[in-house]
Amino acid sequence: MKAKKKYLILPILFGLAILSPLSAAKIISFSEAKAKYTGLTLFQTNQGSGFGGYFEYALKNADRLVAQINFIMVSGDDYPLTYYDGYNYYTYERADKRRLMFLPVYAGYKKILFADQIANNFRPFIEGVAGMVMALDPPNIPDFSERIKKMTTAWAPGLRLGGGVDFIYGPGTIVSLFVGYDYVRFARKIDIPETYYDDLGVEIPNSYTGQKDFSGLIIRIGFGKKI
Numbered sequence: 001m002k003a004k005k006k007y008l009i010l011p012i013l014f015g016l017a018i019l020s021p022l023s024a025a026k027i028i029s030f031s032e033a034k035a036k037y038t039g040l041t042l043f044q045t046n047q048g049s050g051f052g053g054y055f056e057y058a059l060k061n062a063d064r065l066v067a068q069i070n071f072i073m074v075s076g077d078d079y080p081l082t083y084y085d086g087y088n089y090y091t092y093e094r095a096d097k098r099r100l101m102f103l104p105v106y107a108g109y110k111k112i113l114f115a116d117q118i119a120n121n122f123r124p125f126i127e128g129v130a131g132m133v134m135a136l137d138p139p140n141i142p143d144f145s146e147r148i149k150k151m152t153t154a155w156a157p158g159l160r161l162g163g164g165v166d167f168i169y170g171p172g173t174i175v176s177l178f179v180g181y182d183y184v185r186f187a188r189k190i191d192i193p194e195t196y197y198d199d200l201g202v203e204i205p206n207s208y209t210g211q212k213d214f215s216g217l218i219i220r221i222g223f224g225k226k227i
Helices: 009-020 146-151
Strands: 034-046 048-058 066-075 083-084 087-090 101-113 120-135 152-169 173-190 210-212 216-226
Touching: 034 066, 034 173, 048 216, 066 120, 101 152, 120 173, 152 216
Parallel strands: none
Antiparallel strands: 034 048, 034 216, 048 066, 066 101, 083 087, 101 120, 120 152, 152 173, 173 210, 173 216
């Protein structure tokens, strides 16, 4: 997927921020201790897109302990394997050949900036979470049942750092915008492609041999509520 297509979500997020109704005359409190928030998230990364859920627990200073779980569908790159036998071209892999999925489970800390000092309904924040990422890596074969039977898993530590803005609406409804960086690196290559051979049984070389590092930018929008 091209980068410009991946980040079409950017103008949508900024549009939501610009159109957010602000109450310039009223300070909305963000510092209620022991408040709990939960919600859903949609996000886009360098590797693909996905959704998830989160839980936040407010401390006395308005900062929050956070827990997050995500599901990411990793996008394929434009690398179809094409072989020319002197007469014809043969394509052995599709551009969307990846079927890789990630399940990150993170916990960490969210610091609300200027908690009760801004006379509007938004508060900037910085956030850092860490945890484990499980990869579900089925082979690149057409039969679904065989893919499930032969699917392998891999684990890697994950780290996410960034910042954003929380907008509060009505009785505890939260819309959150976040931009950050995900660090995910496996100990071995995963998403290793199939081996293909020409008509004479000679292996056809493939420039893509799998990947270890899946780090990159993440853009997230969350919809939550105080519980």
